[in-house]
Amino acid sequence: MMKIVAALGLVALLAGCAGRDEPEGSFLDPVCMRDGSVAFRQLANDKGDYNKPVASKAYCPWNQPAAK
Numbered sequence: 001m002m003k004i005v006a007a008l009g010l011v012a013l014l015a016g017c018a019g020r021d022e023p024e025g026s027f028l029d030p031v032c033m034r035d036g037s038v039a040f041r042q043l044a045n046d047k048g049d050y051n052k053p054v055a056s057k058a059y060c061p062w063n064q065p066a067a068k
Helices: 004-014
Strands: none
Touching: none
């Protein structure tokens, strides 16, 4: 009986992590906002859509061309 309870608890714990959205980036390859700050999560617009992301890899300082 304890094995079933433990398995259901693990499933519930993992299901709680499923809501995190990272459509373009990850922890090791993040996306950035226009000001260069790292964005780990994209928020939905008023309609609940994620169609037009605000953050991009192009805004990250390490993806900018080197100054000459």
